[in-house]
Amino acid sequence: MFDVSGVKDFWRRYRSNRAGLVGLMVLATLAAIVLTEPYLLLYDPKEPHFTDKLLPPSTTYPMGTDELGRDVFSRIIAGTRFAFLIGLSAAGIAALIGFIVGAIAGFYGGKLDDIMMRVTDIFLVVPTFFLIMVIAAIFGASMSLVVVAIGITSWPGPARLVRAGFLSLKEQEFVEAARLVGAGDIRIILRHIAPNTMAPLIVITSVQIAGAILTEASLSFLGLGDVNVVTWGQMLQRAQQYLRHGWWVASFPGFMIFLTVLAFNLVGDALNDALNPRLKEYGTKVKTET
Amino acid sequence: MRSRIELVSLKAYLARRTLQAVPVVLGVIFLNFTIIHLAPGDPSYVLGGEMASPEFREELIERMGLNKPLWEQLFVYFATIFRGDLGNSIAYRTPVIQLIWERVPATFLLVGTAMLIAMTIGTIMGVNAARNPYSLMDNFTTVLSVVGYSTPSFWLAIMLMLLFGVYWNLLPTGGMLTVGFRMSPFETVIDVLRHLILPAFVLGLWHLTRFARMARASMLEELGKDYIVTAWAKGASERAVIYGHALGNALLPLVTMAGMSIPFLLTGAVVTETVFSWPGLGRLMFEGIFMRDYPVLMGLFIIVSIATVAANLLTDIVYALLDPRIRYK
Numbered sequence: 001m002f003d004v005s006g007v008k009d010f011w012r013r014y015r016s017n018r019a020g021l022v023g024l025m026v027l028a029t030l031a032a033i034v035l036t037e038p039y040l041l042l043y044d045p046k047e048p049h050f051t052d053k054l055l056p057p058s059t060t061y062p063m064g065t066d067e068l069g070r071d072v073f074s075r076i077i078a079g080t081r082f083a084f085l086i087g088l089s090a091a092g093i094a095a096l097i098g099f100i101v102g103a104i105a106g107f108y109g110g111k112l113d114d115i116m117m118r119v120t121d122i123f124l125v126v127p128t129f130f131l132i133m134v135i136a137a138i139f140g141a142s143m144s145l146v147v148v149a150i151g152i153t154s155w156p157g158p159a160r161l162v163r164a165g166f167l168s169l170k171e172q173e174f175v176e177a178a179r180l181v182g183a184g185d186i187r188i189i190l191r192h193i194a195p196n197t198m199a200p201l202i203v204i205t206s207v208q209i210a211g212a213i214l215t216e217a218s219l220s221f222l223g224l225g226d227v228n229v230v231t232w233g234q235m236l237q238r239a240q241q242y243l244r245h246g247w248w249v250a251s252f253p254g255f256m257i258f259l260t261v262l263a264f265n266l267v268g269d270a271l272n273d274a275l276n277p278r279l280k281e282y283g284t285k286v287k288t289e290t
Numbered sequence: 291m292r293s294r295i296e297l298v299s300l301k302a303y304l305a306r307r308t309l310q311a312v313p314v315v316l317g318v319i320f321l322n323f324t325i326i327h328l329a330p331g332d333p334s335y336v337l338g339g340e341m342a343s344p345e346f347r348e349e350l351i352e353r354m355g356l357n358k359p360l361w362e363q364l365f366v367y368f369a370t371i372f373r374g375d376l377g378n379s380i381a382y383r384t385p386v387i388q389l390i391w392e393r394v395p396a397t398f399l400l401v402g403t404a405m406l407i408a409m410t411i412g413t414i415m416g417v418n419a420a421r422n423p424y425s426l427m428d429n430f431t432t433v434l435s436v437v438g439y440s441t442p443s444f445w446l447a448i449m450l451m452l453l454f455g456v457y458w459n460l461l462p463t464g465g466m467l468t469v470g471f472r473m474s475p476f477e478t479v480i481d482v483l484r485h486l487i488l489p490a491f492v493l494g495l496w497h498l499t500r501f502a503r504m505a506r507a508s509m510l511e512e513l514g515k516d517y518i519v520t521a522w523a524k525g526a527s528e529r530a531v532i533y534g535h536a537l538g539n540a541l542l543p544l545v546t547m548a549g550m551s552i553p554f555l556l557t558g559a560v561v562t563e564t565v566f567s568w569p570g571l572g573r574l575m576f577e578g579i580f581m582r583d584y585p586v587l588m589g590l591f592i593i594v595s596i597a598t599v600a601a602n603l604l605t606d607i608v609y610a611l612l613d614p615r616i617r618y619k
Contacts, residue, residue: 019436118313119317121314122313122314122317122318125314125553125595125598125599125602126314126317126318126321126595126598127553127556127557127591127594127595127598129557129560130557130560130575130590130591130594130595131321131591133560133575133579133587133591134322134325134584134587134588134591135325137578137579137582137584137587138325138329138336138584138587139328139329139330140330210440214442217442217444218442218443218444218560218561221442221444221561221564222560222561222564222576222579223576223579223580224579236442236444236445236448239448240448240565243448243451243452243456244456247452250445250448250449250452251449254442254444254445254448254449255445257442257445258440258441258442258445261440261442262436262437262440265436265439265440266436269436
C-alpha cells in the first residue's frame, strides 16, 4: 500500500471521484488558512470595537461585526485553527484507543476479546453526547477536556474495524512466516498486521473528524465551550440572540462548520471507495452526532 | 407443532437479548457513580449543588452514605436508582424523575413527528431513486443526503428561524403554544402544529437523508437478486416486482435503522429543543447545563440510556417477528 505504484494506483482511483476532489480542495484551502493565519487576520479576533457593533459586511469588515464590534472575518479565520485542532486530536485519540483495543482483542481472542467487546458494546449503546455533556458540565468545559471526552467516547467504531481486520489477518500465512522467523507478538502486531488494517482506520477517522467538529460545535452552542478560544460554535451561540439585528453574525460561522464537516465527509467517502471498494458501507455506518 | 417450536425459540431469543441489555444499564449507572466521585470537590456538592447549605449536605451524606466505604456507597447508589429515585433537582427542588416525566410528552410529540417525516419521505425518496439509478431524482437524493449529513442542525434551525420567523413572519420561532390567548381545542391543535413544523423538520432532516440513503442501497441490492430476475422473467409488471416483491424485503434493514435512530433523535432534540425553546427533555438538559443542575443532567443521562436500550430491544423484537431467519442464529 505504501509503495509508489500503490500510491499512484490509489490516486488514480481517488481522482475519479469528483466529490472527493472537491472535498480535498476545500480541505487544502482550509489548511492554507490555518497555516497563513497571522497574515489573514485583519484585527485581533477577540478585540471589541464598541463604536462598530453589529455592522453589516463592508470593506472595513468583510463579514461585518458582532454584538461587541469584533470582526467576524478575523474570528472565522481564528476558528478554523481550533476546528482542525479539535477534529484532528479528538479523532486521533479515538483512533489510537480504537487501534489498541481492536488489535489486542482481535489478536489474542478468547476471554480477553469477549470482555473487551462487551465493554465496546456498552460504549456503542450509551448515548455518548449526553455523557459528554455531563462530563463537560461537571468538570468544566476546557478545550482539552472536551477533546478528550469526544475522543474517549468515539473509539468503539475504530476498535471494531481494527478487530475485524486482525481476526481475519492473524490466521494468514505471512503472520505464520513472521512467527517462524522469530518475531514476537508486538512485532507481528505492529509491523505485519497493523499496516494492513490501516485503510479502514483512515476512512473511519476522516469521518470521525467531521463528527468531532460537529459535536464540539454543538457543545459550544449549548454553552459548554471553552471561553478562552474562538470557535464557530460559540460564535453561533451568541449570534442566536442577535438574529433580528443582522444575518451575517449567524450565517458565516454556521456555513464554515457546514463546509468543513462536508469536506471531511466527502474525503472520507472518496477514500473509502479508493482504498477498498469492498468497504463501501463503513462511511455511512459511522456514528456522528449533531 | 412447528409454530410451537418457533414460539419457544423466539422466546429464548428475546430472553437472551433482554439479558444482554442489563449490563449496559448497570454500566451507565456505574459511569454516573464514577463521575460523581471523580468530580472536583465533595460528591455532596455534585448531588446538592455548589450553593448547598451545610445542613442539606449533611443530610445528603447521611442519605447516600457518603461517609461509608466506597463499595457500600456504590451499593446505596444502585439501590437508590433502582427505586426510581434519581435525586432532587437543585434548581427546582423537586424530584428529578418527576421533572423528566413532565417533559416526556413534548419530546414524544417532537421526536415522533420528526421520525414519521424522516421515515416516510426518506423511504419514498430512496426507493424512487433506486428505481432509476443516476436519474435526476437519484442525484438529487444523493446530494441532499451528503449535504443533510453535514449540516449542523442548530445552524439550519437558526437559518430557518431567520427566514420563516424574522423575515417572512410565517411561523412562530419558539415555544410549543402561543401564550396569552384563549383558544378553542381546535385552534390549540393548529397552534401546536404551527410551532411543531420548524423543529420537527430540523430534527427529521438528518434522519431523512439517512433513510433515503439506506432505502436506496437496500432496494438496489434487492433488485439485483435472483428472485427479482425470476419475477421479471415471469412477466410481472414493474409495479408488482417493485412493490410486491422487492419492497418488503428491502424495508427490513430500515426497521433496524428506525430503532437505532431513537437515541440520535433524543440527542438531536437537545440542540433542536434548545434553539426552538421546545419544552421537552432536550430543553431540560440545556437548562440543567445552564443552571449547573447536576442531578438533572445525570438523571437524564440514565433515562436516555435506558430508552436507548429499550429501543434496541424493541427493534430486535420487531425484527425477529418480521424475519424468522434471525431467531435461529
